[in-house]
Amino acid sequence: MPLDVLIVDDSSAIRKILQRVLAQTDVAINRVLEAGDGNEGLELLKKEKINLVLSDINMPNMDGLQFLTAIRANDEWKDLPVLMITTEGSQAKVLEAAHLGASGYVRKPFTAEQIKEKLAAIHL
Amino acid sequence: MSAPTIERLDESLVTDTLCRATLEVFGTMLGMDAVAGQHFTERAPQHPSHGLVALIGMAGAWVGTGAITCSAELACKLSSNFLMTEFASVNDEVLDAMGELSNIIIGNFKNEMETHVGPLGLSIPTVIFGRNFMARSAAENDWIVVPFDCGGEIMTVKICMAPRERRPAPRGNAPYVVE
Numbered sequence: 001m002p003l004d005v006l007i008v009d010d011s012s013a014i015r016k017i018l019q020r021v022l023a024q025t026d027v028a029i030n031r032v033l034e035a036g037d038g039n040e041g042l043e044l045l046k047k048e049k050i051n052l053v054l055s056d057i058n059m060p061n062m063d064g065l066q067f068l069t070a071i072r073a074n075d076e077w078k079d080l081p082v083l084m085i086t087t088e089g090s091q092a093k094v095l096e097a098a099h100l101g102a103s104g105y106v107r108k109p110f111t112a113e114q115i116k117e118k119l120a121a122i123h124l
Numbered sequence: 125m126s127a128p129t130i131e132r133l134d135e136s137l138v139t140d141t142l143c144r145a146t147l148e149v150f151g152t153m154l155g156m157d158a159v160a161g162q163h164f165t166e167r168a169p170q171h172p173s174h175g176l177v178a179l180i181g182m183a184g185a186w187v188g189t190g191a192i193t194c195s196a197e198l199a200c201k202l203s204s205n206f207l208m209t210e211f212a213s214v215n216d217e218v219l220d221a222m223g224e225l226s227n228i229i230i231g232n233f234k235n236e237m238e239t240h241v242g243p244l245g246l247s248i249p250t251v252i253f254g255r256n257f258m259a260r261s262a263a264e265n266d267w268i269v270v271p272f273d274c275g276g277e278i279m280t281v282k283i284c285m286a287p288r289e290r291r292p293a294p295r296g297n298a299p300y301v302v303e
Binding site: 014016017059089092107108110 | 148153223227243
């Protein structure tokens with residue numbers, strides 16, 4: 001089944017790059033929705049049926065870890081795959097994201113191959 | 125994460141880390157070469173600037189600012205490579221792309237420096253574009269500057285950091301002033 005994907009990043013540049021990378025993967029995409037922070041992301045999750053989330057961590061208003069916490073606190077989204085894509089590369093942040101329920105973690109700068117590998121590992 | 129292990133930043137540690145962080149971004153996300161030039165230190169700029177400057181704050185046991193500067197022409201070229209879209213002039217997309225590039229470069233630098241100075245947080249990037257402006261930090265420390273030759277155009281990456289407890293009192297309310 002083609003996926004509805006939500007990209008959450010305050011940079012429109014990164015959202016555009018991730019859209020391009022998604023188009024290069026073997027993953028069948030129905031449509032890609034975009035949000036500029038966690039608050040906007042949550043609003044879209046409530047309105048739309050999303051199958052995959054790609055989220056930054058450092059964002060204004062609601063950051064990616066708060067967003068992830070809110071996702072996992074909702075039974076409806078507890079199994080939703082969430083891939084964190086961020087400049088935050090410290091082991092502490094990676095572990096925190098994993099503890100909060102991230103499905104994968106990619107550090108910026110990234111290559112298209114790294115994103116493809118992580119998506120493959122999520123077993124969409 | 126371990127506590128800060130050093131009390132003074134070695135200039136070569138900063139410049140080596142800046143070079144690695146910047147060149148990795150050029151190699152992975154811009155698909156273009158850049159050559160690091162001779163680094164130098166500077167205090168506040170003495171003359172008005174023009175072009176683009178992207179600023180990101182860092183805070184932890186050490187505090188400071190990372191900055192990236194370049195001409196409008198180079199900003200368009202870097203953004204074109206980053207987004208695979210041609211830009212002939214600076215617009216919102218170029219400003220956003222340069223903010224994100226700065227975020228990735230300074231974030232990459234921060235990740236490596238954390239092993240020396242302890243955990244650091246990053247601010248959201250601020251990008252300024254214009255003519256005849258001056259930008260200065262409220263801190264009085266020197267900036268460590270590394271110029272990069274990007275196909276004949278120069279982009280500079282600058283860092284100003286100091287231990288939090290030794291940070292000089294700011295001279296004004298704003299951490300950065302654009303005149």
